[in-house]
Amino acid sequence: MLIDLFIYSLRNLGNRKLRTWLTLTGIVIGIASVIALIGLGGGLRMAILGQFGGVSADILTIQAGGVAFSGPPGTGVVNPLSEDYIDGIKRISFVDTAISRIIEGSMMEFNRIQQVAFAASIPDGEDRRIVEEIAGVKISKGRLLKDGDLNKVVIGHNFNKQDNGFEKLIDVGDKITLNGQKFDVVGVLESAGSFFIDGALLINEKPLRDLVDNSDDVDLIAVRVKKMDDVDNAKDAIERYLRKERGVKEGEEDFSVSSAQATIDTINNILGGVQAFVIIIAAISMIVGAIGIINTMFTAVLERRSEIGIMKSIGAKNSDIFLLFFIESGLLGAVGGIIGTLFGWLAALLGTSAINNLLNISVSPDISVVLVISSILGSFLLGAVSGIIPAMQAASMSPVDALRK
Amino acid sequence: MLSISKENLNYAIRNLLNRKIRTSLTVLSILVGIATIFIFISFGFGLYTYIDEISLTLGVDKLVVQTRGIGAPGLDSTFKLLDKDLDALRKTRGISVATGMPFSSAQITSQGKLVYQFLVGLPVDDKEENELALGFLSVGVLEGRQLQKGDRGRVFLGQSYSVDGRIFDKALKIGDKIEINGKDLKIVGFLEEIGNPSDDSNIYITFDEYLALEGSDELNYAMLVGKVDNVDEIDTIKERATRNLRKSRGQKEGKEDFFISSYQELIASFSGALNIVVGFIILIALVSVVVSAVNTANTMFTSILERTKEIGVLKAIGARNSEIMTIFLIESGIQGTIAGVLGVCVGALLSYIGGEILASLGWSFLKPVFPLVLFIGLILFATVVGVISGILPAYNASKKNPVDSLRYE
Numbered sequence: 001m002l003i004d005l006f007i008y009s010l011r012n013l014g015n016r017k018l019r020t021w022l023t024l025t026g027i028v029i030g031i032a033s034v035i036a037l038i039g040l041g042g043g044l045r046m047a048i049l050g051q052f053g054g055v056s057a058d059i060l061t062i063q064a065g066g067v068a069f070s071g072p073p074g075t076g077v078v079n080p081l082s083e084d085y086i087d088g089i090k091r092i093s094f095v096d097t098a099i100s101r102i103i104e105g106s107m108m109e110f111n112r113i114q115q116v117a118f119a120a121s122i123p124d125g126e127d128r129r130i131v132e133e134i135a136g137v138k139i140s141k142g143r144l145l146k147d148g149d150l151n152k153v154v155i156g157h158n159f160n161k162q163d164n165g166f167e168k169l170i171d172v173g174d175k176i177t178l179n180g181q182k183f184d185v186v187g188v189l190e191s192a193g194s195f196f197i198d199g200a201l202l203i204n205e206k207p208l209r210d211l212v213d214n215s216d217d218v219d220l221i222a223v224r225v226k227k228m229d230d231v232d233n234a235k236d237a238i239e240r241y242l243r244k245e246r247g248v249k250e251g252e253e254d255f256s257v258s259s260a261q262a263t264i265d266t267i268n269n270i271l272g273g274v275q276a277f278v279i280i281i282a283a284i285s286m287i288v289g290a291i292g293i294i295n296t297m298f299t300a301v302l303e304r305r306s307e308i309g310i311m312k313s314i315g316a317k318n319s320d321i322f323l324l325f326f327i328e329s330g331l332l333g334a335v336g337g338i339i340g341t342l343f344g345w346l347a348a349l350l351g352t353s354a355i356n357n358l359l360n361i362s363v364s365p366d367i368s369v370v371l372v373i374s375s376i377l378g379s380f381l382l383g384a385v386s387g388i389i390p391a392m393q394a395a396s397m398s399p400v401d402a403l404r405k
Numbered sequence: 406m407l408s409i410s411k412e413n414l415n416y417a418i419r420n421l422l423n424r425k426i427r428t429s430l431t432v433l434s435i436l437v438g439i440a441t442i443f444i445f446i447s448f449g450f451g452l453y454t455y456i457d458e459i460s461l462t463l464g465v466d467k468l469v470v471q472t473r474g475i476g477a478p479g480l481d482s483t484f485k486l487l488d489k490d491l492d493a494l495r496k497t498r499g500i501s502v503a504t505g506m507p508f509s510s511a512q513i514t515s516q517g518k519l520v521y522q523f524l525v526g527l528p529v530d531d532k533e534e535n536e537l538a539l540g541f542l543s544v545g546v547l548e549g550r551q552l553q554k555g556d557r558g559r560v561f562l563g564q565s566y567s568v569d570g571r572i573f574d575k576a577l578k579i580g581d582k583i584e585i586n587g588k589d590l591k592i593v594g595f596l597e598e599i600g601n602p603s604d605d606s607n608i609y610i611t612f613d614e615y616l617a618l619e620g621s622d623e624l625n626y627a628m629l630v631g632k633v634d635n636v637d638e639i640d641t642i643k644e645r646a647t648r649n650l651r652k653s654r655g656q657k658e659g660k661e662d663f664f665i666s667s668y669q670e671l672i673a674s675f676s677g678a679l680n681i682v683v684g685f686i687i688l689i690a691l692v693s694v695v696v697s698a699v700n701t702a703n704t705m706f707t708s709i710l711e712r713t714k715e716i717g718v719l720k721a722i723g724a725r726n727s728e729i730m731t732i733f734l735i736e737s738g739i740q741g742t743i744a745g746v747l748g749v750c751v752g753a754l755l756s757y758i759g760g761e762i763l764a765s766l767g768w769s770f771l772k773p774v775f776p777l778v779l780f781i782g783l784i785l786f787a788t789v790v791g792v793i794s795g796i797l798p799a800y801n802a803s804k805k806n807p808v809d810s811l812r813y814e
Contacts, residue, residue: 022703026696033692066510066521078512078521078586105484107473107662114660116473116484252519254512281686284441285693291434292700298426299707 005320009328012300020332023296027336028343030286031379035344035367037282040351041275042366048271049264050193057261058228059134060235062089062221062242065254079246079254080217088241089223094234096226099127099134100218102208108201109177110166119153119178121205134222137197142172142187145204153183154202157191178203179211223257231259286379289336290386297329297390308394309402318395325391326384333383337376344375413728417735424708428740431697431704435744436751438694439787443752444759445690446783447773449683451760455600455770456672456679463540463668466636468643470494470629470650472663484662486626493653494631499642501634504534505626506541507615511608514584516573522606524585526615526624527561529554537630542596542604549579549594552611560590561609564598571767572606585610586618600770639667697744698794705737705798716802717810726803733799734792741791745784753780 013020062085064077081100089098101121108117122131124147132144137154145154159170170176174185178201191198203211225234235257242255301308308321348365356362421428472484486505495503511524528534529552539551552561560583565571567578582589585608599605612624633642643665651661709716716729756773763771 018706019703022699022706026699026703029692029696029699033689037689065512065519078510107484109660112659114662116662248519252514252517254519278686278689281441281689282692284437284690285696288434288437288693288696288700291430291437292696292703295427295430295434295700295704296707298430 002323005323005327006331008324009331012304012328013331016300019296019299023292023332024336024339026292027286027289027333027379027383028340030283030289031337031340031375032343032347033282033285034279035341035371035375036347036351037275037279038371039345039348039365039367040355041271041278043348043352043363044355045268045271045275046366047361047363049268057259058225058231060223060225060231060238060257060259061263062223062238062255062257063219065256077219081219081221081255083216083218085218085221085242085245088245089221089238092234092237092241094225094227094230094237096224097127097130098221098223099123099131101131101220101222102205102212102217103219104208104212106178106201106211107180110170110174111168113166115165117178117199117201119201119203119208119211121208122202123205130224131222134224135197136192137202138190138192139187140190142185144187145202147204149186149204150207151181151183152186152204153178154187154189155185156189156198156200156202158195158198159201160188181211235259286382290333290382293329293332293383293386294390296332297325297387298393300328301325301390301394304394305397305402308397309399309404312397312399313403321397322391322395325394326387329387329391330380330384333386334376334380336383337379340379341372341375345372413732413735417732417739420708420712420736421739427704427707431701431740432744432747434697434700435694435741435787435790436748438690438697439745439748439783440752440755441690441693442687443749443779443783444756444773445683445686446779447752447756447775448759448771449679449687450776450779451772451774452679452683452770453676454774455772456676460668460672463672464632465667465669466633466639467537467540467668468494468500468631468633468639468646468665469668469671470631470646470663470665471627473661486629486663487623489653490650490663491626491629493649494629494646497631497642497646497649499633499635499638499645500631502531502533502537503629503631504528504531504537505624505629506538507612507624508627509619509625511585511618512587513608515577515581516575518573520572522572522608523603524608524610524615524618526612527552527609529556529611537632541630542599544597544599547595547597549592551594552609556593556611557614557617558590559593559610559614560585561594561596562592563596563605563607563609565602565605565767566592567595568767571602588618590614598769600768600772602767605767643667694790698790701737701740701791701794702798704740705733705795706801708736709733709798709802713805713810713813716805717807717813720805720807721811729805730799730803733802734795737795737799738788738792741788741794742784744791745787748787749780749783752783 062081064079064081066077083100086098086100089095100123103118103120105116106119108115122128122145128145128147137144139154140157141160142154145152153176155170155176158164159166162169164170170185172185172188176183176185183203189197189200189202223234223238225231238257239253242257243250243253246254248254311321345365345367348367352363352365470486470490472486488505491503491505494500505528507526509524510521513520513522527538535551547564548567549561552559562577562583566573566583567576569576577583577592579592579594581592583592584590590610596605596607596609610618616622616624631646633639635642647661647665650663650665651658654661654663656662719729753775756775760771760773763769
């Protein structure tokens with residue numbers, strides 16, 4: 001029975017090729033633009049989130065409070081963190097180790113060209129290995145820093161490229177100037193796919209402090225917890241300790257303790273909001289496509305009045321007639337969805353390759369099986385819903401009136 | 406030749422009225438797109454108006470010096486603009502008055518709540534310098550008074566602090582105390598609304614107070630502002646200032662860690678970014694108009710199919726091809742026009758409501774504007790879309806063979 005209905009619907013759509021194609025075109029454009037934007041936006045979002053990757057889940061980051069989003073850690077801070085907290089934090093039972101970092105903007109000169117770059121500190125001794133592990137830095141040329149390296153620097157992968165802004169790639173053995181002081185490049189890092197590592201200069205803590213002549217201030221404290229499950233407990237304990245140490249009340253903290261996941265969640269939320277806004281606008285065209293289906297279906301019902309009359313008079317039930325038109329409009333939606341998804345995916349591919357060429361990055365569209373299935377299902381539903389009113393109109397026709405017209 | 410006669414018009418209107426559901430659905434589908442585009446253009450225009458207003462109050466005769474650091478201006482501690490740099494700017498020939506603006510992040514406590522906002526130092530000793538710095542804020546005093554010479558322990562606040570629930574649960578009043586970086590300061594006045602939550606949350610104190618709060622003996626300016634006495638020479642003066650600052654900072658040409666731009670240049674770069682964003686959004690909204698054009702074409706094809714016999718009769722009694730074409734073009738054009746008129750009305754209503762909601766949230770700079778040209782332009786656009794989507798169907802209709810058409814069942 002249902003198969004008969006399908007065949008009948010297909011034949012009807014086939015009989016009105018032009019109208020079917022035009023209706024499909026409308027819905028295809030709508031679906032394609034939504035899919036393209038979801039794929040493109042998702043890909044960009046992955047690329048941005050990838051920048052924050054490489055931080056494992058058992059790491060907590062402590063920063064002093066300041067106006068949000070004003071720059072790298074330590075920027076715009078009112079009451080900076082201090083080296084003095086390290087021992088206290090290490091004594092907390094959930095904590096494996098705590099390491100202080102400083103991150104400073106500096107004026108870098110090479111090949112007679114100057115640029116602003118940021119330098120991050122690497123601690124001495126045992127902590128060195130831990131920081132390297134946490135940050136996920138691996139050497140690709142030369143060597144990593146070691147204790148006692150004074151005028152030595154390890155450069156991020158981006159500086160080792162031709163288009164680094166210095167009109168010449170920087171390599172092991174080259175000399176660069178930071179804030180007027182000469183440093184030897186002893187190593188180049190492997191690309192981590194993240195700007196924060198690929199664009200960084202690593203210097204031992206002591207020479208970096210000398211370079212920017214700041215006191216004991218610390219921009220960031222990285223804490224590794226003993227057990228992954230204790231991340232929340234460790235966070236609470238650190239907050240309690242710092243509240244006492246800095247003399248602030250609960251709810252008035254002038255510092256923040258956050259897990260890598262929390263940072264990623266925040267960024268994800270913001271990017272998701274932007275993407276949702278764009279997709280909603282694109283979805284309007286899908287609604288317009290649905291209006292097209294409604295229109296086509298009303299016309300089909302009108303044209304087939306006498307047909308409906310005949311079917312009713314030879315015993316078709318109201319529900320049969322309803323299903324007939326309902327399936328027809330659902331089919332329109334589903335076929336539109338399949339073609340639209342295909343085009344959308346193509347558009348997202350073209351879009352990402354254009355972005356990749358333009359910005360010299362590697363983004364790929366984020367189109368999952370779930371997205372494909374749900375968009376085809378969704379457009380089937382869209383079509384079916386658009387068909388409800390016309391189908392109801394057809395089903396409720398009185399056979400006598402329908403035959404008379 | 407296409408000519409629109411009264412008869413053609415009446416005939417087209419009657420046809421549309423005979424198919425009310427189809428006509429209204431076609432109109433609805435164009436309307437949705439037109440309303441969407443209206444909303445974004447009206448907000449986009451609003452932003453351009455806002456920028457124009459700012460550049461008008463700021464004037465064309467100002468130069469701004471900033472350092473190149475990473476992050477928000479003035480917060481990077483590596484690159485500083487100091488008094489010697491301000492002096493270098495001040496002494497530049499062609500600069501009539503100059504001042505600096507120190508920015509820092511401050512911890513503000515009131516009603517048991519702690520927030521972080523920007524603290525801005527204002528010059529109060531020299532009247533001209535004070536005006537130059539205040540001119541940068543582009544708005545006047547809302548309540549109370551501005552900071553004056555010798556105002557130690559006093560603070561002047563952005564508009565957000567005078568609104569319940571914006572920053573603190575209860576609005577602050579003149580004479581209230583507020584704790585900034587651990588020190589109690591007395592409020593002397595509030596600034597008018599600038600229109601974005603970040604700027605409206607700034608806190609202003611005198612240079613002396615700023616030094617006391619920061620516990621330092623020299624100001625670190627986020628930017629320096631200079632007023633030139635002859636706008637025509639602004640480029641020469643800019644070069645001269647760059648030379649002087651280079652000298653005061655001991656830097657060689659091409660290796661400066663600072664840059665100087667005129668307000669005009671700053672605004673131009675901002676407008677450029679805005680163009681891209683607004684353009685992108687409207688482009689996406691345009692997709693829905695394309696879909697509605699396809700719908701309109703579909704409706705027209707259907708209506709021509711239905712009237713095949715009618716077209717045959719019309720031709721048999723002497724209607725020319727051009728007349729048939731005109732009739733159908735009028736029909737699709739009218740649908741576009743109606744959709745345009747209704748679309749701009751819906752769009753204007755939604756923009757107005759959206760603007761009110763944004764303003765109540767403190768985003769009053771995102772204010773829609775409703776220029777007449779936008780209404781007329783979009784109605785015309787909708788009409789053109791209607792006519793264009795009717796061209797192919799109308800051409801088809803006009804080329805029909807009268808004999809075949811009459812025979813069509």
